[in-house]
Amino acid sequence: MNLRQDPVASLSALSSVLDLANGLEGEKSLLTGLFALELALDGGLSEDDARAAFYVGLLRHLGCTAYAAEESRLGNDVHLRRNLLRGDAGRPEHVVRSVLDANPSLPRRAVGLARLLTSSRRLRSEWFAEACGAARLLASGLGLDTRVLQGLDEAYERWDGTGGPRLLGGTDLHEVGRVAQAAHVAVVFFVGSGTAVAQEALALQSGTTLDPAWAKRAMAETASLQTLSDARIEAAEECLLESPPTIDATALATTFGDFADLQSPFTRGHSRRVAEACASAAPRLGLDAAEQATLQLAAYLHDLGHVTLPTGLWLRPEWTPSDREASRAHAHATEQLLTATPMLRDAAKLAGAHHERLDGGGYPRGLAPAALSRAARLLAVADVWVALQEERPHRPARTAPLARHALEAEVKAGRLDADCVAVVAGTKHVRRAPGPGPTSALTPREVDVLRLLAGGATNKEIAEKLGVSDRTVQHHTIHIYEKLGVSTRAGASLVAARTGIV
Missing domain, CATH: 1.10.3210.10 (Hypothetical protein af1432)
Incomplete structure (x- = not known):
């Protein structure tokens, strides 16, 4: 149909x-x-x-x-x-x-x-x-x-x-x-x-x-x-x-990328950060305008296949071998979904290849280096670079120097592209302050609370982290919701991701 x-x-x-x-x-x-x-x-x-x-x-x-x-x-x-x-x-x-x-x-x-x-x-x-x-x-x-x-x-x-x-x-x-x-x-x-x-x-x-x-x-x-x-x-x-919606490919990609990232508190804003890293590095690696546009769509949507698998898989602190094998299905699912979508079809293979590696040991196809374009190599590096600096169920977030060291180790092992790592890891990422829009009215303390909310922390955990009372966190949360025009954590997380707060 x-x-x-x-x-x-x-x-x-x-x-x-x-x-x-x-x-x-x-x-x-x-x-x-x-x-x-x-x-x-x-x-x-x-x-x-x-x-x-x-x-x-x-x-x-x-x-x-x-x-x-x-x-x-x-x-x-x-x-x-x-x-x-x-x-x-x-x-x-x-x-x-x-x-x-x-x-x-x-x-x-x-x-x-x-x-x-x-x-x-x-x-x-x-x-x-x-x-x-x-x-x-x-x-x-x-x-x-x-x-x-x-x-x-x-x-x-x-x-x-x-x-x-x-x-x-x-x-x-x-x-x-x-x-x-x-x-x-x-x-x-x-x-x-x-x-x-x-x-x-x-x-x-x-x-x-x-x-x-x-x-x-x-x-x-x-x-x-x-x-x-x-x-x-x-x-x-x-x-x-007779009256079609005016949706462009970027709007479609960011919407469904955000949809996928909402699945886990550990990944909210992830795809947008990967897209930002790709956008920064792509011109310096010689990608032309068409390649950059396709790469952006792929970056927003590379983890779309995550939602086809149970959320509990992505929240487990330890994986069994069968868990690891099951997780690999998301890359193929991403490619299939995008292949069936006319406005995003050109980004399908690129998005589906974000876990391929230069030593042929990646997935889902175990592609050889000759089959991996510069854009595919960049997306793979950007995904790892961003993920390493995000908290995961099995580890805390790494600092940029530690993430850079991990990427360099992957280059030495023959898995990631050296030029892409040099450009991506050589760029200092500065977390954005609230800019024009709904987040501009937030106080610095409210921004801190919002970032922790988006990461899935409870009010008690936020209070302990910031050294304030539970009631103070509750008041901050109420004010955040009012200023952002939302009424839920997911809504606040989406606004935070769209504006680069997380």
Whole structure:
């Protein structure tokens, strides 16, 4: 199922990463968007509203990485999200069953269930807030209609007012979002179990999760999901292209790079820092303008494949040999995702090669030196250089001199390019102070708190680090959120990454 015209085609293709991050199959996000568009038009909404419903359905899961680290404490977060989506998350028994099914062994199940039972109310409210807030903020970088942003912000609200994050309900919810919600329920059950089960789910959730009118219309049209003809796809594309979003390749790359970096508190802002290191070094290494532009896209997106794997893998302080082997799949996943995305296709092989090494011992292909371009060699060096100066679960962040020494050792071992290391490690990186924009109003102390917040530190840990009380940290956090116009840690982390604070 392919839409042919950019930028709609590229955004639609890249939505498959949202499906993979949630353990879903069958182009769920794209199918949801198309079904939402058809429901809206058939239900008498304007074409503008129908287009907005398409993007709300397409990008519903754009904030799913925002709370992934916390979800991973309950079990395999990819499986957990998939299980929750295939039922009514408002029913406690379904949530419990989802947690149990997301754990492979009895001890892990016991741990996950204990954490759920002791923190269920907090987890639920935080998850709604983090997921919706991140989706809205990420989508704002794509220049989408305000109706789309509102629909994403209300994606987990319910018709009966028991959802979140603001307990909205009924006609207080934007109709675009209500249409997309009905399409989501129809498609997620159709893809997993077929038409009859999808219709049953729509009936069960009518009047609770779903607007009864849109649930009824979706029930009547669910069977059409079995025969999505070329003619219907062309009709949808024609409607979408009457007013296409003005998305360029850089906006698409930075948005989905940020989406990937949100998965772990150890990687927030990582891709932007790698892109910055590449941008600084590329001209001095003789890359022409076209090579530099492709390299920038690859740098933003090199770790996109991370989200196809459980977050717990990236948070473990020690890896087993099987963990290490599993982690290598992310590079190939990145290349596949970008190859399918027209606006980013030229960056696919470059992004997928960021773990290749000059001695042929890298992955995923074990390429020989002759197969590695100067841009590929630079991206590999920049990724290691930046990562070494970031904290990881198994080690603290290294200073620049120690990181430089580690790179030089890799050159001696024949794994990294000497010229690239000389240029990248020879550049003194200065952490940015707040510039024009939302971070400019922050005090120096608030900047310190924001950096620690973005790194996943609790209020107590921040207080100990800065030598202040928990209450002082709480006050700083409130002021930070107010000044940045956000309400969650993920939102604050995104703003910090976009402005170079982290």
